[in-house]
Amino acid sequence: MKIEIITTGGTIDKIYFDAKSSYEIGEPQIAEVLQDANLTIDYQLTPLLRKDSLDLTTADRLLIRKTVEDSSCDKIVITHGTDTMIKTALSLYDIQGKTIVMTGAMQPARFRFTDAIFNVASAIIAVQLLAGGVWITMNGQVFDPQKTRKNRDLNRFEFV
Amino acid sequence: MKIEIITTGGTIDKIYFDAKSSYEIGEPQIAEVLQDANLTIDYQLTPLLRKDSLDLTTADRLLIRKTVEDSSCDKIVITHGTDTMIKTALSLYDIQGKTIVMTGAMQPARFRFTDAIFNVASAIIAVQLLAGGVWITMNGQVFDPQKTRKNRDLNRFEFV
Amino acid sequence: MKIEIITTGGTIDKIYFDAKSSYEIGEPQIAEVLQDANLTIDYQLTPLLRKDSLDLTTADRLLIRKTVEDSSCDKIVITHGTDTMIKTALSLYDIQGKTIVMTGAMQPARFRFTDAIFNVASAIIAVQLLAGGVWITMNGQVFDPQKTRKNRDLNRFEFV
Amino acid sequence: MKIEIITTGGTIDKIYFDAKSSYEIGEPQIAEVLQDANLTIDYQLTPLLRKDSLDLTTADRLLIRKTVEDSSCDKIVITHGTDTMIKTALSLYDIQGKTIVMTGAMQPARFRFTDAIFNVASAIIAVQLLAGGVWITMNGQVFDPQKTRKNRDLNRFEFV
Numbered sequence: 001m002k003i004e005i006i007t008t009g010g011t012i013d014k015i016y017f018d019a020k021s022s023y024e025i026g027e028p029q030i031a032e033v034l035q036d037a038n039l040t041i042d043y044q045l046t047p048l049l050r051k052d053s054l055d056l057t058t059a060d061r062l063l064i065r066k067t068v069e070d071s072s073c074d075k076i077v078i079t080h081g082t083d084t085m086i087k088t089a090l091s092l093y094d095i096q097g098k099t100i101v102m103t104g105a106m107q108p109a110r111f112r113f114t115d116a117i118f119n120v121a122s123a124i125i126a127v128q129l130l131a132g133g134v135w136i137t138m139n140g141q142v143f144d145p146q147k148t149r150k151n152r153d154l155n156r157f158e159f160v
Numbered sequence: 161m162k163i164e165i166i167t168t169g170g171t172i173d174k175i176y177f178d179a180k181s182s183y184e185i186g187e188p189q190i191a192e193v194l195q196d197a198n199l200t201i202d203y204q205l206t207p208l209l210r211k212d213s214l215d216l217t218t219a220d221r222l223l224i225r226k227t228v229e230d231s232s233c234d235k236i237v238i239t240h241g242t243d244t245m246i247k248t249a250l251s252l253y254d255i256q257g258k259t260i261v262m263t264g265a266m267q268p269a270r271f272r273f274t275d276a277i278f279n280v281a282s283a284i285i286a287v288q289l290l291a292g293g294v295w296i297t298m299n300g301q302v303f304d305p306q307k308t309r310k311n312r313d314l315n316r317f318e319f320v
Numbered sequence: 321m322k323i324e325i326i327t328t329g330g331t332i333d334k335i336y337f338d339a340k341s342s343y344e345i346g347e348p349q350i351a352e353v354l355q356d357a358n359l360t361i362d363y364q365l366t367p368l369l370r371k372d373s374l375d376l377t378t379a380d381r382l383l384i385r386k387t388v389e390d391s392s393c394d395k396i397v398i399t400h401g402t403d404t405m406i407k408t409a410l411s412l413y414d415i416q417g418k419t420i421v422m423t424g425a426m427q428p429a430r431f432r433f434t435d436a437i438f439n440v441a442s443a444i445i446a447v448q449l450l451a452g453g454v455w456i457t458m459n460g461q462v463f464d465p466q467k468t469r470k471n472r473d474l475n476r477f478e479f480v
Numbered sequence: 481m482k483i484e485i486i487t488t489g490g491t492i493d494k495i496y497f498d499a500k501s502s503y504e505i506g507e508p509q510i511a512e513v514l515q516d517a518n519l520t521i522d523y524q525l526t527p528l529l530r531k532d533s534l535d536l537t538t539a540d541r542l543l544i545r546k547t548v549e550d551s552s553c554d555k556i557v558i559t560h561g562t563d564t565m566i567k568t569a570l571s572l573y574d575i576q577g578k579t580i581v582m583t584g585a586m587q588p589a590r591f592r593f594t595d596a597i598f599n600v601a602s603a604i605i606a607v608q609l610l611a612g613g614v615w616i617t618m619n620g621q622v623f624d625p626q627k628t629r630k631n632r633d634l635n636r637f638e639f640v
Contacts, residue, residue, distance in 0.1 A: 011336070014336070016331070016334070016343075016427055016428060016431070023336075023343050033278075034300075036273045036274065036275060036278070037275050037278035037279075037299070037300055038266060038275045038299055038315075038316060039299055039300035039301075040299040040300065040301060040316055040317075040318065041299070041300045041301055106198060107336055108336060110431050110432060110433070111336070111430050111431060111432065112272075112430060112431065112432045112592055113196045113430070114196065115196060115197050115198050117277040117278055117281070118193075118196070118197035118277055118278075118280075118281040119197075119281070120278075121277070121278040121279070121280075121281035121282050121285070121300070122281050122282075122284070122285045124282070124300050125281070125282045125285045125286050125289075125297065125300070125302065126285050126289065128301070128302065129285075129286065129289040129290065129302065130289065137285065139197070139198055139199055139200040139201070140194075140197055140199035140200065140201045140281070140284050140285070141200060141201055141288070142285065142288065142289065155198075156198060156200055157200075158200065171496070174496070176491070176494070176503075176587055176588060176591070183496075183503050267496055268496060270591050270592060270593070271496070271590050271591060271592065272432055272590060272591065272592045273590070353598075354620075356593045356594065356595060356598070357595050357598035357599075357619070357620055358586060358595050358619055358635075358636060359619055359620035360619040360620065360621060360636055360637075360638065361619070361620045361621055426518060432592075433516045434516065435516060435517050435518045437597040437598055437601070438513075438516070438517035438597055438598075438600075438601040439517075439601075440598075441597070441598040441599070441601035441602050441605070441620070442601050442602075442604070442605045444602070444620050445601070445602045445605045445606050445609075445617065445620070445622065446605050446609065448621070448622065449605075449606065449609040449610065449622065450609065457605065459517070459518055459519055459520040459521070460514075460517055460519035460520065460521045460601070460604050460605070461519075461520060461521055461608070462605065462608065462609065475518075476518060476520055477520075478520065
């Protein structure tokens, strides 16, 4: 059983370019997270997009969908910005025969204090245990995207 | 649904006392790990023991068992040293009606590079998704303790 | 001998607000840096401004100058954004009887990998060893602001 | 002006080998510290010993002395365990024509919270600013080893 991990950008991958005094989405940070975790599972990493999730277009979502559908793996983890994570999850909702778990972070993986490691671990475990379908792991919980919203004031996901 | 998290010591909680130039098991580090993760789940933390798992006695294991049995929660996470984690897991194997997930770390939670956060997250998610019984989450995987060993040379858990 | 540490903002204090998907300058991070360092020197912390250094006005620089002049300490460290650090240093250049050392960071202090700790330590030591005047510590060196420029392409300070 | 950095072991370089459940002195950690700091100074790194400073012998101290004397640099930083740092400093006290600054750490450089970065930065700056002789930088201060002791109860260096 192999897990495919697709990265699309978002806060989890934000790095800081001082030369421009701005934050930009950099290389997927998940590779480093997985290395520290000393994993023995079999996985492959697919860097697909490098975008703030508010900037994802319909074409981007179709590309994510096609990448999932064409994957030889039936266990898929997708890292994604949190602002439109639910929207992308719903766009994948009718894919059959695969378990897809989306996650991201409220604080960049590069920070000393970040939820990125916890969230990625949550997705890696959830994708192995959950039945087929699309799920979101954030804040230590597993969410069904059809019954979830991002609470922007409290900066967290919650059940509707 | 509330999760009870019982800490028993092990490498995950090792800190460094320079005054004695030695490593000792300190306060449970898991509180800080959980705080960074911005959790929305309901949990309670029970610091029970502060021991290297090679030093755990039969009395210690009976105490762990009694604490699990007496808990008002049916979802239990136990942090534990890795050397005898499987032994303790087997001592809890016949407890009915609860899901128990044990985890620990190969590198202390205080390190910049540690598997502690990943492993704790794995346990928190697994305890919510798994059926009753005793499980171990290490190296990104869920193990049945009856079919698991710690490979000391490769410093990881693996299926027998 | 007491050291006064005045904070004015800049990258060193940048934190990330996911709710707004933007980086902002937060509480001075230096307090945490100093705490980890286990200092025995006597110092006081004065949070003065919380600005990107490109946004500092003439009034801001006059406020910084007045704060330095009015300080009861003759050893002053100022944390500051790097883009106009030299300009502010020159605006303090004729102050007599005090040693003033300015520093900042190219990567926020909150990052796992940051130059903030190194630079703050450099300033704390330099302010104790240097004669009166205004100095900058960046990149492991002590600079005279009259002979220094920020090389934005290489993202570092260098002698003119 | 080139700085030679000689590493001899000590807590600063302690890493954790779970396979043996013990802490050992590993590769010099200073290389990583210096890399994060984005230094522009010219330096060379000389890994000389890898010992707890309580285990340093007379022969070890003679080797350190010879390495300092033979160095083509007149600015020398030495990382060293704290327990006998003063003793080694005094053994180098009569070397002429060089500035030697010794430092170390109470918490390993691998920790998320460590004084290692601060102390190394202190030494790098001090070695550039101080006159010839042997000095110690710890706890944000510069010490003359002839007037210094390690307070083991408070876990810090202080003037006698």
